[in-house]
Structures are given as structure tokens and as C-alpha cells.
Amino acid sequence: MKNVPRPYTLVAELTHRCPLSCLHCSNPRALVPKWREISTDDWLRVLDEAEALGVVQVHFSGGEPLLRLDLEALVARARALSLYVNLVTSGIPLERARLEKLVRAGLDHVQLSLQSAHHARTSTPSFPKRRRSTRRVSERRSTAPGSRAP
Ligand code: SF4
Numbered sequence: 001m002k003n004v005p006r007p008y009t010l011v012a013e014l015t016h017r018c019p020l021s022c023l024h025c026s027n028p029r030a031l032v033p034k035w036r037e038i039s040t041d042d043w044l045r046v047l048d049e050a051e052a053l054g055v056v057q058v059h060f061s062g063g064e065p066l067l068r069l070d071l072e073a074l075v076a077r078a079r080a081l082s083l084y085v086n087l088v089t090s091g092i093p094l095e096r097a098r099l100e101k102l103v104r105a106g107l108d109h110v111q112l113s114l115q116s117a118h119h120a121r122t123s124t125p126s127f128p129k130r131r132r133s134t135r136r137v138s139e140r141r142s143t144a145p146g147s148r149a150p
Pocket residue numbers: 018019020021022024025026027062063064090113
């Protein structure tokens with residue numbers, strides 16, 4: 001193990017579920033159904049083990065990671081381990097109250113996916129919702145002086 005390079009990043013694909021059906025998506029949404037997803041306790045263990053291996057940042061992704069109701073708990077554990085915490089999201093389910101909870105739990109950064117502003121590229125008219133989410137993240141950032149928040 002001495003010459004094995006340490007990992008710096010954990011990309012945690014929390015779920016394959018997603019409210020969208022983007023044409024370009026390579027996410028196998030039916031591969032792992034909700035009832036077979038990795039449990040909260042197992043993800044908490046994975047975070048502990050990742051930090052012990054040398055990981056310094058975690059990217060919570062999917063599918064749509066906001067569909068995991070335990071996301072705040074996972075963010076909080078990552079923060080407690082001093083990991084830099086990024087959320088990779090379409091922004092569709094990102095309501096203001098949820099964003100506040102995630103920031104309070106320790107979220108550092110939000111990566112909003114905006115692959116296309118044109119509705120024809122997705123199966124739902126998602127762009128207005130994504131734009132609202134972008135505004136929420138932007139407003140949250142501007143009201144948090146000195147914060148590491150998004
Ligand atoms: S938002 Fe992402 S995961 Fe969901 S369908 Fe689109 S590309 Fe796939």
C-alpha cells in the first residue's frame with residue numbers, strides 16, 4: 001500500500017433517480033431502484049473511510065442527489081470530517097428551505113447542470129425551474145458574507 005497514490009476526490013452517486021429525462025443522459029435510471037440504493041449508514045461509513053484514505057473533497061451526485069432525503073445528514077458528516085462538500089444537481093427540486101438546510105449542514109458549493117436552455121433537449125420544460133434554482137443559489141451566496149456557502 002506504500003506506493004499507492006492517495007485519492008483526493010470522492011464522487012458519490014447517491015441515486016439513479018431523476019425527475020428529468022435528458023436526451024444526452026448516460027445515467028442508467030432503472031439500474032438500481034430506490035429500495036436497493038446504498039443506505040444512509042453505509043454512505044456515512046464510506047465517507048469516514050474516504051477521509052481516512054486521504055480524500056479531501058466529496059461531490060454528491062446522481063441521478064438527482066436532492067431526491068435523497070438523507071442528503072443533509074451526509075453533508076453534515078462530510079463537513080464534520082473537514083471535507084469540501086459539493087452538490088451536483090439539476091436544480092429542479094432545490095427549494096429555498098432545502099438549500100438553507102444544506103448550507104446549515106455544511107454545504108460548500110453547488111454545481112448546477114445547465115446543459116441546455118432549450119426545452120427540446122429535455123423531456124420536460126425544466127429551464128424555468130433551473131433558472132429559479134440558479135437565482136436561489138446566487139441570492140444565498142450574496143447574503144452570506146464570509147461564508148464558505150455556495
Ligand atoms: S438531470 Fe442529469 S441525471 Fe437527470 S436525466 Fe438529465 S443528465 Fe440525466
